[in-house]
Amino acid sequence: MDLDQLAALRTPEGSAALTAAADLAGGDPLVAASALRATSVPPTLAAAALTQAELRHRAVGKFGSAAAEMFLTRPGLEQATRRVVADRRAARLYAAGVRTLADLGCGLGADALAAARAGIRVYGVEADPVTAAMAAANAEAAGLAELFTVECGDATGFDVSGVDGVFCDPARRATGTGRRIFDPRAYSPPWDFVTGLAERVPRTVVKVAPGLDHALIPAGAEAEWVGVDGDLVEAALWCGELAEVPRRATLYRQRGAEAHRHELTGSGAAEAPVGPPRRYLYDPDPAVVRAHLVAELATELDATLGDPSIAYLYADQPIRTPYARCLEITDVLPFSLKRLRALLRDRRVGRVEILKRGSALTPEQLRRDLRLAGDAAASLVLTRVDGAPTVLIGQPVDWRLLD
Ligand SMILES: C[S@@+](CC[C@H](N)C(=O)[O-])C[C@H]1O[C@@H](n2cnc3c(N)ncnc32)[C@H](O)[C@@H]1O
Structure with missing residues (x-):
């Protein structure tokens, strides 16, 4: 285009x-x-x-019915923030007193539009002329052209002295090839510029890939990991006055047109107690794991880790939580293919879901090696307990039976 x-x-x-x-x-x-x-x-x-x-x-999955009016490019859409996430970020910025915002590298404008919807005056800067023109068209289509204007140019030259806040969502795709960039130092605008913004503007938010190395989190910043329906979608660094807690995991569960938000916060440095596996296993949401909030979740669930380096939690009671899946465990065995195969055959298990953390086995290969036959279903958890390769057998908790 x-x-x-x-x-x-x-x-x-x-x-x-x-x-x-x-x-x-x-x-x-x-x-x-x-x-x-x-x-x-x-x-x-x-x-x-x-x-x-x-x-x-x-x-439509990202923007709902508003998608029908938007102008989009493939890479722009892939990198754009989901509406539910952008709206929450905008509401947080507004609540923190931000009334004028520079969006440096605004792309198609998904974040900027959310900020404008929240009542913030947004100055977008976008290097790519077609993307910039589309962002302006999207502002017009949404009836927000007075609150969100776009300038085509290099964001590193934008004067941020006149705005209350800055948002930057650097490009994580290589220009031309469209390949994903994993090293933040190769982001555009460049990482040094992005992190330097926080020193110039006390209310700065930076969106980053969820795989961000914790060592790159600027001192004093809040790092937030965001999950939508179990998928880890992004991370954000809330700098300066915007930092409320060291670490946050924000989870959205979409139910039809509604999205429920759940937030778990903490230091990101606490360690969960370790103990033997118990009747209920909790598999924390990836956002909780990436935010290093497993210890905080363990406290909520009165749970322990089976191994200090593996993020499965075990507890005596099933507690319904948005932060983890819960399985009821019936068997805990040292890993042995022969023994596992015999046990599943005895129980006529023909279908398994395989979860794994801390195991080098590949689920597809194991499924083939098990040569399953029968009508029953089971969940297999491949992991380590106190350093030893272990398999746990169980079933997802059926909350309808417990409520
Ligand atoms: C990840 S996208 C932004 C997506 C946007 N937040 C959204 O949700 O729609 C990053 C954008 O930054 C632009 N960009 C990269 N380097 C830039 C620079 N130096 N100045 C201005 N824009 C830049 C890219 O063209 C790309 O459109």
């Missing part, structure tokens, strides 16, 4: 092509292309409209 194609899509003719393409999105792309070709829409406009329609269709 180039600027001319974007401009063409924003004419009445382009808008009609987008409407026609929207009805075809999500189906067979070849059928959609030939259906649009059969209309009077010029071929290049039809192709651009179809691409947009496909991207909008895909974006």
Whole structure:
């Protein structure tokens, strides 16, 4: 997509092509292309409209119904923040007194739009001209063009002295190849610039990849890991006055159109007590594990670790928690393929889910080696207990039976 194609899509003719393409999105792309070709829409406009329609269709999971009006690029959509996460961040910024915000590298504007919806005046800067034009179009489509304006340029030159707060979500994809960048030092804008922002603006938030090395967390910053329905989606560094706690795990559970938020906080430095496996095993959400909040969760659940280096918790009681899955354990065995196979055969287990932490075994290979047969189902947990390779057999807790 180039600027001319974007401009063409924003004419009445382009808008009609987008409407026609929207009805075809999500189906067979070849059928959609030939259906649009059969209309009077010029071929290049039809192709651009179809691409947009496909991207909008895909974006519904991130942006809900607002996706239908947005202009998107593939890399822009992949890197954009989910609406539920962006709205929460914006609400937190507003509550901290931020009324003017610079979004340095605003992309398609998902975060900036959320801040504008929260009533914050946002100055977006975006290096890529097409992405910048799309962000401006997205602000207009959302009726937020007065609160979110976009300048195309290099964010490192933006004067941040006049704003209350700064948000930066550096690009984590290589320009051209689109490959993921894992080392923050290769982010754009560059990491030194990004972390230096916190020294210049007391209210700075930086979005980073969830794999961020804890050693890179700036001193005094709050590091937050965010999970949505069990997927670890991002981390954010809340710097200066915005830091409320050292570590936070924020989990969203989507139920239809609603999302429930749960937050676990702590120092990130506490150690959970260690003991033998007990009747209930808790498998903490990845955001809790990455935030180093397993000890805080252990306190909530009155649980212990089976091994100091492995994030499975064990307790005598089942407690319903948004922060972990809970399994009822029936057997704890030193790992032996022969013994496990015999036991599962005796119990006629034909289906297993395999969880693992601290085990080098590959679930697919183990599943093949077990040669399962039968109608029963079981959960297998491959792990170490006090350093020894161990397999636990159990079932997910059925809360309906306990409530
Ligand atoms: C991860 S995306 C931002 C996504 C955005 N927060 C959202 O949720 O829609 C990062 C953006 O920063 C832009 N960018 C990278 N380096 C930049 C720079 N030096 N100045 C301005 N923009 C830059 C990239 O083009 C990319 O669109």
